[in-house]
Amino acid sequence: DQQVKQNSPSLSVQEGRISILNCDYTNSMFDYFLWYKKYPAEGPTFLISISSIKDKNEDGRFTVFLNKSAKHLSLHIVPSQPGDSAVYFCAASARGGSNYKLTFGKGTLLTVNP
Amino acid sequence: SQTIHQWPATLVQPVGSPLSLECTVEGTSNPNLYWYRQAAGRGLQLLFYSVGIGQISSEVPQNLSASRPQDRQFILSSKKLLLSDSGFYLCAWSVPRKSSGNTIYFGEGSWLTVV
Numbered sequence: 552d553q554q555v556k557q558n559s560p561s562l563s564v565q566e567g568r569i570s571i572l573n574c575d576y577t578n579s580m581f582d583y584f585l586w587y588k589k590y591p592a593e594g595p596t597f598l599i600s601i602s603s604i605k606d607k608n609e610d611g612r613f614t615v616f617l618n619k620s621a622k623h624l625s626l627h628i629v630p631s632q633p634g635d636s637a638v639y640f641c642a643a644s645a646r647g648g649s650n651y652k653l654t655f656g657k658g659t660l661l662t663v664n665p
Numbered sequence: 666s667q668t669i670h671q672w673p674a675t676l677v678q679p680v681g682s683p684l685s686l687e688c689t690v691e692g693t694s695n696p697n698l699y700w701y702r703q704a705a706g707r708g709l710q711l712l713f714y715s716v717g718i719g720q721i722s723s724e725v726p727q728n729l730s731a732s733r734p735q736d737r738q739f740i741l742s743s744k745k746l747l748l749s750d751s752g753f754y755l756c757a758w759s760v761p762r763k764s765s766g767n768t769i770y771f772g773e774g775s776w777l778t779v780v
Binding site: 640 | 697707708709710711714716724753755757759761766767768769770771772773774776
């Protein structure tokens, strides 16, 4: 049972345009959500997070939106740059005793074309 | 600032041989420590986590084991590797939190190929 789903395995965007990466979840106990960026043969790098008490969080070119009723979050990158080309993982953790554990989606490969 | 290192970065091991991957964290005390694996074309799977010295929890049954001999050292081991153990292994740490907001930070990763 996949509790965090990234339904688009890949996304291609032109440099300077907006990249929108989507993520859906099924576990209503999730209350903290994160996005990670991963280059080949490297560990994932933490990008941005959002708590369930918010619906938006911004950090520079990166904005994460959370729609709790739809159990959906998205990562917007504006403007997209070629260096943003990587695999992006969505992750979530639940409140309570298992808050140590992150559940990851399978990732979306973003390609930003010059 | 906190840093995490794991080694070796790559290794090729024959089936049936032992494995030892090591990870250390600097700049923090009493971290939660994790071993994740990314198999080809798949997401990140939690293998083990530890909340303190000698305290190891396993998330999935497998051919691997983990140990935490010191506060900031985490070791992934196997006595006899299987072909299915091939993958990209990631050590990670986080600051323990009673409430939510647990951000995990990853090391550089170790590529294991079992032949």
